[in-house]
Amino acid sequence: DTVLTQSPALAVSPGERVTISCRASESVSALMHWYQQKPGQQPTLLIYLASNLESGVPARFSGSGSGTDFTLTIDPVEADDTATYYCQQSWNDPLTFGSGTRLEIK
Amino acid sequence: EVKLLESGGGLVQPGGSMRLSCAASGFTFTDFYMYWIRQPAGKAPEWLGFIRNKANGYTTEYNPSVKGRFTISRDNTQNMLYLQMNTLRAEDTATYYCAREVVTYFDYWGQGVMVSVSS
Numbered sequence: 231d232t233v234l235t236q237s238p239a240l241a242v243s244p245g246e247r248v249t250i251s252c253r254a255s256e257s258v259s260a261l262m263h264w265y266q267q268k269p270g271q272q273p274t275l276l277i278y279l280a281s282n283l284e285s286g287v288p289a290r291f292s293g294s295g296s297g298t299d300f301t302l303t304i305d306p307v308e309a310d311d312t313a314t315y316y317c318q319q320s321w322n323d324p325l326t327f328g329s330g331t332r333l334e335i336k
Numbered sequence: 337e338v339k340l341l342e343s344g345g346g347l348v349q350p351g352g353s354m355r356l357s358c359a360a361s362g363f364t365f366t367d368f369y370m371y372w373i374r375q376p377a378g379k380a381p382e383w384l385g386f387i388r389n390k391a392n393g394y395t396t397e398y399n400p401s402v403k404g405r406f407t408i409s410r411d412n413t414q415n416m417l418y419l420q421m422n423t424l425r426a427e428d429t430a431t432y433y434c435a436r437e438v439v440t441y442f443d444y445w446g447q448g449v450m451v452s453v454s455s
Contacts, residue, residue, distance in 0.1 A: 263441040272433055272445040273381065284443070316380060320440030324399060327380045 345449035358434030
């Protein structure tokens with residue numbers, strides 16, 4: 231299975247720019263997607279196919295990457311962005327999720 | 337508005353069975369692959385299985401970790417998705433979500449239902 235590695239946690243101040251990385255153990259082409267999960271809630275889609283912003287998601291969120299290295303960027307960060315962020319690949323079978331990056335806003 | 341609403345969770349003893357339901361609304365249910373995904377507390381989501389859409393014959397696929405114990409079905413007349421879980425184990429304890437798949441990613445998730453397997 232394709233392993234997606236994410237940093238466990240980040241802490242940033244409001245107004246800063248934050249990048250959350252996801253590294254795949256093998257190429258996933260551009261089939262990487264990002265979700266936000268706030269405490270006690272279901273995941274919600276932010277970015278699909280590496281760089282496409284889901285409808286209704288603020289333009290502060292963006293995604294980039296291809297192959298094995300992907301990045302979710304939030305610029306500027308707001309207090310409401312406190313959440314865990316998961317990447318998910320669907321190029322290789324079975325689809326897999328990263329372990330998540332918990333983002334704390336100072 | 338697309339809505340997915342799970343029901344049927346709770347506490348079950350090891351070795352027991354449980355059926356989860358997911359009521360879908362706001363979209364043409366038969367057009368979409370539907371997934372069940374679970375998430376143990378504090379851990380990443382894990383896909384359990386999916387059922388294809390009408391165009392692909394409503395066939396199913398399962399994660400090997402649950403294959404043979406879990407069964408996914410759908411009632412397209414009622415826009416319902418089901419997950420039948422048998423021979424439950426402590427490690428099946430998690431929040432269970434149904435999700436709509438679009439081109440290999442999940443654009444809508446239900447709010448989730450908790451399943452606890454314990455004696």
